[in-house]
Amino acid sequence: MNTAKNNSSELLGNAHYVAQENGPNPLIANSEQGIKEMVEQPHVDGIEDHLVEFSEAITTVSKVLRRAAEGKVSAQAEAAEWKRKYEVERERNLQLEPKDLTFTEHKGDCSEQQVGRDSIQHLQPMPDTAKTSQRCCGEHGICSHEVLRESYSNVQCKITKKASFKLQWCNITDKDDQHKHDIVSFEKGNITTAERSSKQISLKWESPPQNVLILTKPHSTSVKVLCAEMVRWLKEKEKLNIYVEPRVRNDLLTESVYYNFVQTWNDEQEIWRLHEIVDLVVTLGGDGTVLWAASKFKGPVPPVVPFSLGSLGFMTPFYSERYKECLKSILKGPMSITLRHRLQCHVIRDAAKSEYENEGPILVLNEVTIDRGISSFLTNLECYCDNSFVTIVQGDGLILSTTSGSTAYSLAAGGSMVHPQVPGILFTPICPHSLSFRPLILPEHVTLRIQVPFNSRGHAWASFDGKDRKQLAPGDALVCSMAAWPVPTACRGDSTSDFFHSIHDGLHWNLRKTQSFDGPPRES
Ligand SMILES: NC(=O)c1ccc[n+]([C@@H]2O[C@H](COP(=O)([O-])OP(=O)(O)OC[C@H]3O[C@@H](n4cnc5c(N)ncnc54)[C@H](O)[C@@H]3O)[C@@H](O)[C@H]2O)c1
Ligand SMILES: Nc1ncnc2c1ncn2[C@@H]1O[C@H](COP(=O)(O)OP(=O)(O)OP(=O)(O)O)[C@@H](O)[C@H]1O
Structure with a gap:
């Protein structure tokens, strides 16, 4: 009125x-x-x-128009900010990648002087950038010549030289044993593939391994018994230095003071430099123990010898009953190895004021999963690959898997099984609410960004090799690319025969009773 x-x-x-x-x-x-x-x-x-x-x-109309204009401006600013963060992240990943991903013989170019300088450094955690630049032989191979001072409490500052080894393609024909770096040759306009990246790789020791780290599945009596026996044998017969986790050392000492020679670390920070001490890692457990072992190495990983003491054992080809014969052969070399690629994941928080406030990278051997956690809402994930928009996942979540992880969670979600030596990233949705969402396999060089949109109804959760859950709020993102540090696992036969053995024995792949000979008359 x-x-x-x-x-x-x-x-x-x-x-x-x-x-x-x-x-x-x-x-x-x-x-x-x-x-x-x-x-x-x-x-x-x-x-x-x-x-x-x-x-x-x-x-109302004027309010809506004003809000739309304001929204457009802030969306543009936000998009520009994300693009900037994304570019910074990509740039950082590119810098972390080695210039040449082929692993060949060590050229011995880390001088004794350098070695001497390194040797007086204490075991301190290093920022990632520092770790990368420490790869003195990084251009063409894994540096296995690092020398360091052990600062463990139970070791009297002993200088240990890490065993060096050489990685080469198995069927090398060149007289000088030198791997050709050109994968594709464009000589005179004719395109030929000179070398393939996924050939069988062989590891040959150049100096004998001295330090062995044994990692064991907890709460298992059979593992404890085997571990004690193996430690004694490696010490007495092979004269090796043995490292175990603090929990395992306590267990061994409870059994007998004989195990006093076994070495361990005092705090988590010392684990950062394990790769500089350890020549060989032995795992006793199932696939979970191999994942655990890989997670201990944030940079280069020494060769891993996985013994099977679990139920499935996809990545654990060695029989524990025959450990002596098997370890003898591995310590002598050469051995076939599978270079298992890892993914490097960064969680980027919307709330972070700068990229330095974001959490450090997490390396996964199997996969990173982004799912709806306990939320009953559909996840809503925007996916980008390099500069291209891929899709929006509406379902239970998404798995970004390595080819090693292709037989784990990704397989359960309908992804393909891929030979672990194939370089690639699997993009597998979990229960997508769409009839046409098929899984993808992307090339190894791409960077993926999975973003929880601002209008998402709930949070998403990221987990890394099934562990370490992190909440992603609307606006947060996960950036993922191939890591520079693969996990070299020893093969019982070779990469391919071990893979087929695992899918036959572990998963009973395509197991079906053979049709009987008698049946309908044969077509003439
Ligand atoms: N629905 C599923 O299949 C499902 C769900 C959650 C996690 N997982 C898998 O479990 C892994 C963690 O393993 P865990 O042992 O710590 O947990 P866990 O004890 O729950 O065991 C998971 C199972 O996955 C098997 N597995 C692990 N890595 C494998 C691989 N690369 N190939 C074939 N099988 C593999 C293990 O042998 C084990 O039987 C995660 O990385 C994920 O891939 C699978
Ligand atoms: N050294 C360790 N310390 C702490 N946890 C570990 C260690 N090794 C393995 N685990 C964890 O213990 C769990 C079981 O390990 P693993 O998968 O090796 O054995 P399993 O379950 O008996 O094998 P499978 O799954 O083949 O039956 C995994 O979640 C793994 O992450």
Whole structure:
């Protein structure tokens, strides 16, 4: 009603204004009285309501238009900020990648002087960039010549030289034993593939391994018994230095003080430099123990020899009953290895003021999973590959898997099984609510970004090799690319025969009773 009155007085005001502007106008002067009367008359039913509705509608429209304009500006600013963060991340990943991903013989170019300098450094955690630049032989191979001072409490500052080894393609024919770096040759316009990256790789020791780290699955009596026996044998027969986790050392000492020679570390920070001490890692357990072992190495990983003491053992080809024969052969070399690629994942927080506030990288051997956690809402994940938009995942989540992980969670979600030596990243949705969402396999060189959109109904959760869950709020993202540090695992036969053995024995792949010979008459 008040609004209606205001509108009436506005009308009157306008009439006065018109009158003043155009000089005295008898018609208007007379009509002024008429208008007054009209206005004072009871209004026709509904007019005020319409005016109220109209003015409210106009206000709403203007608010919406203003919000849309503001939203567009902030979305543009946000997109620019994400692009910047993404570029910084990509740049960092590119810098972390070795210049040449082929691993060949060690050229011995880390001088004794350098070695001497390194040797007086204490075991301190290093930032990733420092670790990368420490790869003195990094251009063409794994540096296995690092020398360091052991600062463990139970070791009297002994200088240990890490055993060096050489990695080469198995069927090398060149006389000088030198691997050709050109994978594709474009000579004279003819395109030929000179070398393939996924050939069988062989590891040959150049100096005998001295330090062995044994990692064991916890809470298993058979593992404890085998570990104690193996430690004794490696010490007495092979004269090796043995490292175990603090928990395992305590277990061994509880059994007997004989195991006093076994070495361990005092705090988590010392684990950062394990790769500089350890020549060989032995795992006793299932696939989970191999994943555990890989997670201990944030940079280069020494060769891993996985013994099977679990139920499935996809990545554990060695039989624990025959450990002596097997370890003898491995310590002597050469051995076939599978270079298992890892993915490097960064969680990028929307709330982080700068890229330095984001959490450090996490390396996974199997996969990183982004799912809905305990939320009952559909996950809503925007996926980008390099500069291309890929899709929006609406379902239970998404798995970004290595080819080694292709037989784990990704397989359960409908992804392909891929030979572990094939370089690539599997993009496998989990229960997508769409009929046409097939899994993808992407090339190794891409960078993927999975973003929880701002309008997402819930949070998402990232987990790394099935562990270490991290919540992703709307606006947060996970950036993932191939890591520079693969996990070299020893093969019982070779990469391919071990892979087929695992899918046959572990997964009973395509197991079906053979059709009998007698049946319908054969076609002539
Ligand atoms: N639905 C699923 O299949 C599912 C669900 C969650 C996690 N996982 C897998 O479990 C892994 C963690 O393993 P864990 O041992 O710590 O947990 P776990 O004890 O729950 O065992 C998971 C199972 O996956 C098998 N496995 C692990 N890596 C494998 C691989 N590369 N190829 C074939 N099988 C493999 C293990 O042998 C084990 O039987 C995760 O990386 C993930 O791949 C699978
Ligand atoms: N040294 C370790 N310290 C702590 N946890 C470990 C260690 N080794 C393995 N684990 C964890 O113990 C769990 C079981 O290990 P693993 O998968 O090797 O044995 P398993 O379950 O008996 O094998 P399988 O799955 O083949 O039956 C995994 O979640 C793994 O992460």
